[in-house]
Amino acid sequence: MSLPLSHPALRAADPDLAALVAAEEQLQADTLRLIPSENYVSTAVLEASGTVLQNKYSEGYPGRRYYEGQQIIDQVERLAVTRARSLFGVDHANVQPYSGSPANLAVYLAFAQPGDPVMGMALPMGGHLTHGWGVSATGSWFRGIQYGVHRDTGLIDLDQVRDLALKERPKLIFCGGTALPRTIDFAAFAEIAQEAGALLVADIAHIAGLIAGGAHPSPVPHADIISTTTHKTLRGPRGAMLMARAEHAKAIDKAIFPGLQGGPHNQTTAAIAVALHEAAQPSFRDYSHAVVANAKSLASALLGHGYDLVSGGTDNHLILIDLTSKDVPGKIAAKALDRAGIVVNYNTVPYDPRKPFDPSGIRIGTPSLTSRGLTPDQMPAVAAWIDRAITASRTGDEPALAKIRAEVAELMAAHPAPGLPAG
Known part of the structure; x- marks a missing residue:
């Protein structure tokens, strides 16, 4: 999906910076953003x-x-x-x-x-x-x-x-x-x-x-x-x-x-x-409950793939995954997922024996994907992508990561993000 050009005054005044903004817009449009502290704001908030x-x-x-x-x-x-x-x-x-x-x-x-x-x-x-x-x-x-x-x-x-x-x-x-x-x-x-x-x-x-x-x-x-x-x-x-x-x-x-x-x-x-x-609108109440429903569905699917979740699951928007049993450090997994178009952050887990800059876990969340309209029915597919990417990270299978990235981009094209230029 290619986004239309935007920010004409910025492009005229500073084409280098405008190009970077456009690239970030494209990145946010094409990737599955699972960092729990991130989201998409509305066009009204941007304005x-x-x-x-x-x-x-x-x-x-x-x-x-x-x-x-x-x-x-x-x-x-x-x-x-x-x-x-x-x-x-x-x-x-x-x-x-x-x-x-x-x-x-x-x-x-x-x-x-x-x-x-x-x-x-x-x-x-x-x-x-x-x-x-x-x-x-x-x-x-x-x-x-x-x-x-x-x-x-x-x-x-x-x-x-x-x-x-x-x-x-x-x-x-x-x-x-x-x-x-x-x-x-x-x-x-x-x-x-x-x-x-x-x-x-x-x-x-x-x-x-x-x-x-x-x-x-x-x-x-x-x-x-x-x-x-x-x-x-x-x-x-x-x-x-x-x-x-x-x-x-x-x-x-x-x-x-x-x-x-x-x-x-x-x-x-x-x-x-x-x-x-x-x-304060009724639609936001629906959104907040959908965030939790998606997180619970995603957590359940990850448990089905044999992942260890801190506290065994989630009550909110956030899932903390301990990758020790998968024999993949969190940092390696996070970077592989990024190459697969799935954006997470590596994170310490409770009683982590590894150092904070190279921890055992990754942290994921559902606010952004919920803002794009994804539902609990799609969370098993998201969990499967995560599992495939982490498996590929153990063997350095870059073609597998590239294949996931293409699949992710296809799904994201069907769910435009709030605030981004219409594709």
Whole structure:
């Protein structure tokens, strides 16, 4: 499938960059994107991201700016905030964070002092760098305490969470992560946090769209602070939000500005507003449930091919595969799959004996393929491609990978992606 030429002004001004954009459009059109943190945004979100709102500097908050000429910008930001509060049912929302990591850092700035104990899931167990892991600023400036999962089940060890929390008395407890295939028990975390005298921070970056669509329980009744990116399952631009109970609103806003950031990216704020509007539609509820249905179908098919899935399957959009029994390292498998037109990322698995840059697993997810209209009935074929490609990676069978890539491209041509030029 060959896409039509697009971006005429860019082609005229900078043909080299325009060619790279066109190549990326073609790559996204032709390949099966299984990275769980990626998605396709709508044309409306893309258009909002490229508006003249880019031209404005808007330090401060609506009605309290440090620049004049904010009459329209204030309305844009208020619209995004109102939609966030309505969609997630929260008291307060801040839509200014540039991305997920700065949003999490703002939580530390608002509620902790350097050296304070903070608690989160260990990175190798499925957590995020910004949950107090050592190589992150959050692990350098604060005393990180990490919990993990049960070795036999791959599920979060809530007994360990409670024991550590009561022993260490952290200021913050983070729940959520980047490689968690199961439902997060927000109520259990909240009970532990209350007992330990900690604030509970729910990082829902991966599952925000599932929560918005009712396909995953919401942390709102349980968490003091909610952090999320606005892309991934929410299908918005690359940005972030912090949401909180009313009593924490002032501290959150002060931490974002002037604590960490200057002027917000108004074009991103507008695109977030569009994405939140889209997520409030009945069709998005259908989409979020379809993401989970596809993930469950794909997990079942992979189990049928003899793959070891961390926790035995999935409740959400994400599947973590331990390739140890297949005798293929995750990095080799991921690169072979890429040559076959199937885009994944190599990933550590719990208690991984291999190094993080050469781990035992791969991480896959269904947000993007669901946005293209694929259904559970097609997941066995996807699993078969994955199996064929990983088998080929063991023997270096490049013709087999090329054959899969052609088959993938044929299926993708029948399912055009949102936001890409029509083929």
